[in-house]
Amino acid sequence: MTGRLAVVHYLAGLSLAAATVLALDTRTVPMRVTAHGRPPVVTTPTHADPRPVRGVGADLPPGAPFPVHGTGRWRVVPGTAKPTGPGPAFAYSVEVEEGVTLPEGDQPFAAQVHHTLVHPRGWKRRGFEFRRVDTAPTLRIRLAAQDTARELCGFDLPYDTSCRIGDTVYLSAPRWIRGAHTYDDLTAYRAYVVNHEVGHFLGYGHEPCPEDGARAPVMMQQTLSTANDELAALSGEAPADGKTCTPDPWPR
Incomplete structure (x- = not known):
């Protein structure tokens, strides 16, 4: 998995109002974040956003x-875990x-x-194993503040x-906390965004809905x-082609 290009894979959607704008799925971005040098703040919605179809x-x-x-610097969340199956495993760290x-x-x-990552319905079912480490990870999974995620993942629209850049997954804190309109279940959405971005790290590209009404x-x-x-x-x-699927956070 070394030598991977630093590529951004967009997860967040584009509103129908922006349908005339072509959203590039990949772009080259810097690997470091410029420190903002500002204290952490939070935001709350100023109006009630209507839930779309x-x-x-x-x-x-x-x-x-x-x-x-955020500051552009990262702390490792302490904790290690062995892989749950035989064979080689990707060493990953969790960082905030x-x-x-x-x-x-x-x-x-x-x-x-x-x-x-270790769930039987996850990438494990395709033969991928993961072990959590504190040092020397092959894969980093990071939770990023809104400004940092926008700087790294792009905010042209x-x-x-959230995005994957090289061997690092950046999860947008706003998305982690609020999810997306396509999911009613925040826990399921969080599993989806982890699986999707790690899927890019594993070499998988985007796929369409295969059959109307399918997962x-x-x-x-x-x-x-x-x-x-x-x-x-x-x-x-x-x-x-008119096909519409139902949300599903798990690989098949």
């Missing part, structure tokens, strides 16, 4: 406050940006990441995104939409 939803849902500013304070602390975030592939841009027609209009990464 199921299947599309670029805007951040209303909900709890989230960290806006300095300046990001989670109400429940760092450990629940790390626990959910680990639970997703005004929607918060969405984990590599479908489910934050953006679960409808092929909408994906075709927004990013051009699916055929405009």
